[in-house]
Amino acid sequence: MADVTGTTTDTGTRYDFGGDEFVYVEISPEMSLPAHFASLAITRRLREEALPGVEEICPSNASYMVRVDPDRIDPRDLVRELQRIEAEVGSAASEDPDFVVDTRIVDVPIMFADPWTHEVLMRFRDRHQDPSGTDLDYGARINGYDSAESFIAALAGAPYLVTMMGFVPGLPWCFQLVPRERQVEVPKYVRPRTETPERAFGFGGAFAVIYPVKGAGGYQLFGSAPAPIFDGAQEQPDFADEDSVVFFRHGDLIRFRRIDQAEYDDVRGQVEARRWRYRTRPVRFSPSRWLADPDGTNAALVGELDR
Structure with a gap:
């Protein structure tokens, strides 16, 4: 069973588990276009990478949720991958002219x-x-x-x-x-x-x-x-x-x-x-x-x- 305790990073992003199958990520507690652009950039990169065990990606207003197959990827390992992707594209989504x-x-x-x-x-x-x-x-x-x-x-x-x-x-x-x-x-x-x-x-x-x-x-x-x-x-x-x-x-x-x-x-x-x-x-x-x-x-x- 995955740890249900939420993790908040230095950027303010919060990671939570929903049992063994879901990872919920809150970019910001309030809606803003920069927060949504970050969520959009992260979920699009995640889809492109097609990580084994990632079954569904659901982007939202200032957050997103990922459904996983826990027999193929541990949700805690997915969180580490998501933090990596956030560091690569999330914070720069609103500033990167190459992100379209x-x-x-x-x-x-x-x-x-x-x-x-x-x-x-x-x-x-x-x-x-x-x-x-x-x-x-x-x-x-x-x-x-x-x-x-x-x-x-x-x-x-x-x-x-x-x-x-x-x-x-x-x-x-x-x-x-x-x-x-x-x-x-x-x-x-x-x-x-x-x-x-x-x-x-x-x-x-x-x-x-x-x-x-x-x-x-x-x-x-x-x-x-x-x-x-x-x-x-x-x-x-x-x-x-x-x-x-x-x-x-x-x-x-x-x-x-x-x-x-x-x-x-x-x-x-x-x-x-x-x-x-x-x-x-x-x-x-x-x-x-x-x-x-x-x-x-x-x-x-x-x-x-x-x-």
Whole structure:
């Protein structure tokens, strides 16, 4: 049995064991883009090295988890390998100009202040911090915006990075690529709703999400996506071609683009006809370039979608 006592290195990274099969690594107790870039660099190097006994690698917002076969590698030996990789690539991920991520940027239409999420959120005002307004009104006020419109402009004003997949199958956790002082943050509902519409665009903490299916939820509701992000029957072309029931991948970049009712209805018509496709472009994302020039890098990334 592996030692269950956590180990914290001089860099602040914490290593913990989950029985004999899992190693959990926390880069930072709080989310930040440099912490995520370090996690991304380490997990990508670990995948490239293909160490015997490493069965699954699950990157997260500011941490990651590795599943091992203890008959092939002792979890304590894996920790030593992970510390080696961290020393080689982790701390330099945000500064190394040679560290780039081959990924894609995706255009995702969103109808903000849509009637469907509005109807739901108004039925659950007794579970909200501010029952007197809407979720957008509340988000705008606590983030210092003078109106819901200016708040929506900020939400749609810069792309997002998918830093984790999970909670329910296909749900992307999206962290906006803006400097820390411009990050939007909102709390979850005081008590969760018992209903959240399928494809609702929500926000909790510093993360935007799209709910892939109808269910309960506690994130603030800001809008609705007309296109699916989960397709269990793989009827839509994007899902059939990729042979996956979920659309997004860890490391994707997303431009949430504001649309009106007419475009929402048009996209829904394409979905119903089974001919909708997301607009995507392959891009190379450089964390060091982004940290040096966030707005310029964002403009270049979004420009790839519009060229």
